Amino acid sequence: MASRAAPLVYPALSRHTATVIFMHGLGDSGHGWSEAVKLWQSRHRLDEVKFILPNARTMPITVNGGYPMPAWFDVKSLGAASKMTLDERSRDTDEAGILESRAYLYSLIQKEVSEGISADRVVLGGFSQGGAMSLFSGITAPFKLAGIVGMSCWLPLSHKLKEFIPGTNFNQDTPIFMGHGDEDPVVLYEWGTATEERLKEFGYGVKRKTYKGMQHSACIGEFNDVENFLVSKLPAKGNA
Numbered sequence: 001m002a003s004r005a006a007p008l009v010y011p012a013l014s015r016h017t018a019t020v021i022f023m024h025g026l027g028d029s030g031h032g033w034s035e036a037v038k039l040w041q042s043r044h045r046l047d048e049v050k051f052i053l054p055n056a057r058t059m060p061i062t063v064n065g066g067y068p069m070p071a072w073f074d075v076k077s078l079g080a081a082s083k084m085t086l087d088e089r090s091r092d093t094d095e096a097g098i099l100e101s102r103a104y105l106y107s108l109i110q111k112e113v114s115e116g117i118s119a120d121r122v123v124l125g126g127f128s129q130g131g132a133m134s135l136f137s138g139i140t141a142p143f144k145l146a147g148i149v150g151m152s153c154w155l156p157l158s159h160k161l162k163e164f165i166p167g168t169n170f171n172q173d174t175p176i177f178m179g180h181g182d183e184d185p186v187v188l189y190e191w192g193t194a195t196e197e198r199l200k201e202f203g204y205g206v207k208r209k210t211y212k213g214m215q216h217s218a219c220i221g222e223f224n225d226v227e228n229f230l231v232s233k234l235p236a237k238g239n240a
Helices: 030-042 086-091 095-114 129-139 158-164 189-201 220-233
Strands: 008-010 018-023 049-053 057-060 068-071 122-127 147-151 176-181 206-211
Touching (some): 018 030, 030 220, 086 158, 086 189, 095 122, 129 158, 129 176
Parallel strands (some): 018 049
16 A cells, blocks of 8 residues: 655644644645645634645556556546536445545544644645545544535535434534536536535535636635635634
């Protein structure tokens, strides 16, 4: 099994009272999201937040002709060529890889807890495949989180989600922010719409924003919206 590089960590700028764990997309690394973190930290609205940018393992990826690349799980198809619904895509998913990555993310959260940060002061987020991991891992977590962010993503294992939700549904009321470009050719906008609908069917509170003309990327408007979400869910404690 391929080894995993250590996460990229941006310490809190003041007293550490909260943590954001943000996962990159397929073929990327934690460093790919360092500029976003620097932007958020430069505005000093999240000074008490530590940012962790984990790295996925490198593994053979089916959609890439079997060529290895950093990934949270194997991907067999992407984009309009797949002609799949959300549930069809979920059935054609690397469940073992998803569960392994989820266990790794939970270990990062438990490390924060062991260092004095309550899980309900942790937000899980990610882009594309990383966003898929944040949605699935956050919803099925065996502890309460502060919030979940999914950018340009979909819900994996959506067809059997109920099997993975713990009996005590810790995150039934956890706020979820989703953002998606309406011209995304990689993770189809329709998959994001179906994800929102599925989550709402299960009673989750989802706020989803559409970015007109955006393809498979992020824009300053989305960065601002994510920052506002983080500020609202991880308010500063000051000297309290």
